[in-house]
Amino acid sequence: MKEVKFAIIDIETTGGGIKGNKITEICVLVVQNGEVINEYTSLVNPGTEIPLYIETLTNINDKMLVDAPKFSEIASKIQEITRDCIFVAHNVNFDYNIIKAEFESLNLSFQRKRLCTVRLAKKLIPGLFSYSLGNLCTSINIPHDNKHRAYGDCEATVTLFKRFIDLDPDYEVFKDFLNQKTAASYLPPNFRKSDFEKLPSTTGVYFFKDKDGIPLYIGKAKNIKSRIKSHFQEKSNRKYSLMQATYSIDYELTGSELLALLRESSLILKYFPKFNKAQKKVSRPYTLTSYHNQKGIEQFVIHKNKVSPVSWMKFYTREEAIKFLEFLCQEFRLCPKYCGLQAGVAECSHYKINDCSGMCRGEIEVTEYNQRVSRAIDYIHEYENSCLLVEKGRTKTEKSFIYLKKGRYAGYGFIENSEELSEPSQFDNYLIPQENSNYADRILNSYLKNKKYIKKIALEPQEEAAELQKEEWFG
Incomplete structure (x- = not known):
């Protein structure tokens, strides 16, 4: 690899991220056979103000950049000096992606093979406390003057790079990194x-x-x-x-x-991990309840803030509630008008449910209609019963189960396929108890409503002493 050219690059920017970050200074030192054969350094006008903390870190201020060229004016020079070179930098993905984004903003392509000196250092000089450029140079006695300026950092990286060549004279480690065609080329600098x-x-x-x-x-x-x-x-x-x-x-x-x-x-x-977006606060749920109206008809209604004597089911979006009520209407031949799906109409004219029970037109008796509502409520109770949801296990020889106690998440576990789950003692020893939450409620409600087939083992109401009595597939 002695004839290979390495473009060792360092940039200073307007911020610490990648998106929207603009270059304020760039240095390119081209190394071939261990010697610098070409170089280019320039301040760059980013077209935006430099944050105070960046100015404090780099000593580059807005005044210094007024007469500096914009990236569009030096893009051809960067293309030329790095052509046929391997792009090298300390934490290479940062420099490479920002330079690539600058080219893309000009509708130009920039593609180079990459080599990261952080990853080379971890391989060739293992066991150091820190692999930041400053600490690394201190650890192995490399001069590092004019820190946080493109030429100073780039010059130190060149010296470091030469040290790597001394440690890997046959370029075996270099070749291994250059030939990586997997996600390893995108690995975080501290990850093996x-x-x-x-x-x-x-x-x-x-x-x-x-x-x-x-x-x-x-x-x-x-x-x-x-x-x-x-x-x-x-x-x-x-x-x-x-x-x-x-x-x-x-x-x-x-x-x-x-x-x-x-x-x-x-x-x-x-x-509460730092980089997880906070779980959205689940607002007060919509409640499905029912009451006898003035005609004696048992009528479903959805509400959010009112207190009601009975609560059949909870939903975390109105869309979920509407979808479930439409299912009840179709499954039990109920009337959309008396399920809270239509208001201000004498007779049902629902856009989706054409098979109305006829209650709104007086075609069936109130008693018969209320019996249908009662069957729908019995169906709802199935969601509130204690049960096990049987799912795939971590291996082919086991299954997982999720324990719902009175319809609420209470734990999970794993058990061998050979176990029949015929009584509570057989899963109790494998149960990992869990606290329920609004988020768990929402996940399970959505799953139970939308899953076409659910393997569900129902338990009697007295969970602690109950025997498992049936296994069913609910559609």
């Missing part, structure tokens, strides 16, 4: 490729953790490895900051997508 390769391609929750093992972000995925790879490739400022802070990734297999959703919700509430 071997750890990524160990990630499973199955369903569960995952944790991005800081250097102290504290969760920074918690997510869920059908394919953990694939989802984490997609995080590495996202280029938002928030994701960039997360990647810089990540030192390890942990995971918890669930087998079941439903259980992954529930575990993600519970774990976010437990740890």
